[in-house]
Amino acid sequence: MTETNHDDDRALRGETERIVNEIAQELRTLDSGTTWFSGLSLRQRKKALQEVAKYAMQAHITAADGRAGVARAGVKPTANPSVMICMDPPRYGFSGLPAGEHVTAFRVLVSVFAVADTRRRQTHCKNACGHSWHNLQALTQQQL
Ligand SMILES: [Zn+2]
Numbered sequence: 001m002t003e004t005n006h007d008d009d010r011a012l013r014g015e016t017e018r019i020v021n022e023i024a025q026e027l028r029t030l031d032s033g034t035t036w037f038s039g040l041s042l043r044q045r046k047k048a049l050q051e052v053a054k055y056a057m058q059a060h061i062t063a064a065d066g067r068a069g070v071a072r073a074g075v076k077p078t079a080n081p082s083v084m085i086c087m088d089p090p091r092y093g094f095s096g097l098p099a100g101e102h103v104t105a106f107r108v109l110v111s112v113f114a115v116a117d118t119r120r121r122q123t124h125c126k127n128a129c130g131h132s133w134h135n136l137q138a139l140t141q142q143q144l
Pocket of ligand 1 (some may be wrong): 121125129130131134
């Protein structure tokens with residue numbers, strides 16, 4: 001049972017990474033990603049939120065990124081996930097939010113990550129980089 005969960009978690013992490021980065025790189029719409037997220041079980045949604053929060057942390061998002069992301073996400077600035085991400089430093093306990101707020105948390109987190117990650121791709125990573133998640137199309141071609 002534990003092993004099955006472990007395998008499921010690994011598969012879910014891989015899927016989350018691919019989908020979130022496709023959205024950040026405009027290869028997939030936020031709505032399409034939200035549909036995927038909404039189809040997950042409660043346990044999987046919590047895991048996915050923890051995973052995306054980790055990406056946002058690693059991208060070193062700022063309060064300004066938070067505000068820009070919230071605007072993009074189409075979520076009210078007064079919603080709990082919006083308030084949390086715009087704090088300085090941001091608060092990341094999104095998987096602890098009530099289930100009814102998971103979808104808005106996902107939209108906010110992915111959008112804020114997209115803002116910070118796009119800046120990184122356009123500066124630090126501009127002329128190629130070794131981040132596998134920044135080379136999604138190259139990865140796909142290798143698999144063909
Ligand atoms: Zn990169």
